[in-house]
Amino acid sequence: MSHVRWLSARSSRLLSSVALRSKGCGILSDSIKTCGIRTMASKVLTLENLNPNIIKLQYAVRGPLVIRAAEIEKELEKGAQKPFKRVIKANIGDAHAMGQSPITFIREVLACVALPELIKTGNFPEDVKKRATELLNGMGGRSAGAYTMSHGVEYIRRQVAAYIERRDGFESRWQDVCLSGGASNAIKNVLQLFCxxxxxxPSGVLIPIPQYPLYSASLAEYGLGQIGYYLDEGQGWALQTEELERALKEAASTHAVRAIVVINPGNPTGQVLTRENIEEIIKFAHKHKLFIFADEVYQDNVYDEGSKFYSFKKVLREMGGAYSSNVELASFMSVSKGYMGECGLRGGWMELVNVGEGVQAQLYKAISAMLCPTSLGQAAVSCVAAPPMEGDPSYKQWLQEKTAVLRSLKERAHMIAKTFNSMEGFTCNPVQGAMYAFPRFELPPKAIEAAKQAKQPPDVFYAFKLLEETGICIVPGSGFGQRDGTYHFRTTILPQPALLQEMLNIFQNFHKKFTQQYK
Structure with missing residues (x-):
């Protein structure tokens, strides 16, 4: 008997018992009312009295399409006959779920941290054993099962600070580094400061449109104002300061705009900001006294020959003067993306720059209420922030694996943009970085009318048709935000090359059929 059925049966027996034992309580329903037992019709929590921000919250990446995709998978397992044999989940940036191999050094260190006896008995390289030993020395009871400090193991925070110094060429204080359960938790922790x-x-936050739904969902959850600024699709999803000024000016009458979110490399758009563009954003933030959220989780994922990743911290410091000392910044990194793809380990970090000591103390206090990030996620952060160095036993294999992953992603980035641009009615900007393409496509008027009849946005209608007829799961552009009258969708480049080519071939055939059907 399932837990739900057991609880239901137990509740029924309890209610019957109460009714029989209660003198003068009348029939069962009266006895429930008189004896103070609440019926199913009078729940404490209902949709009418639930936190309205939770109802408002939407997260398209795991929305109705993904739920339906999971149902289809179960139908296929039960032998349902469909025009496809499997569901291809191109909706989310989950590299290992799409066949990417783990990095050996990371997994070997994790194995030894999780089962310390392997340090003595396992056939692992010496640098793996050494790293696992050092990590365990920083954990209570030398066990990954113990709580760590709320802001993370100091040894790992120091490694992250050293990584940032190597990357940027400027000092990074380990005390300003906080480990987190993926970048998402850290982002939400900082957003809460603006409530x-x-x-x-009410406080408002500028976010890019299109944007990663974490931001729109979190702003809704916290009751913060979402102030969208449009990226320029015609200019390769560039960020124009004129558009920032427009968005800020329009919001000024209703919100106190206090922060700006920048995702670089972009999600879902895949663009990589130029250094000049980053300077313009910093100047804009300084001019209007805005806190910068620099979402830099894809910093390893740059494929375009003419593109290069520049951290906001580096550009800020190089600008010097009032910019370097005054502009407040929180930058975020994760082990879920890059060449690692360790989404399930939930490891990440943030660095705080120019944040007041009192505010930082309050932030750390709030974080401490959540106890600590997962210890194995922190161990993965250690492996990313301080990977094997030349001369270490694990270095050669680590470098080969990292290079192979990024090379393959680069090939797939070119493949997907080229294919979409060859399809009638499609335009797709180059995937300069990150893990996604965000093509724009045209829909026939009859398809738009059919979507209206189905009470769905046109891009959602298209995506559901694609899923039901091909098994390919994407995310409609309306889940990320898009200009009125335009239609997009996000798809990952993560399916391995053969599967990605198969997916694109299926996609081409579907679109031809769809266009003909609604011509």
Missing amino acids: NQVDGK
């Missing part, structure tokens, strides 16, 4: 009114107005 306040300023001059009688």
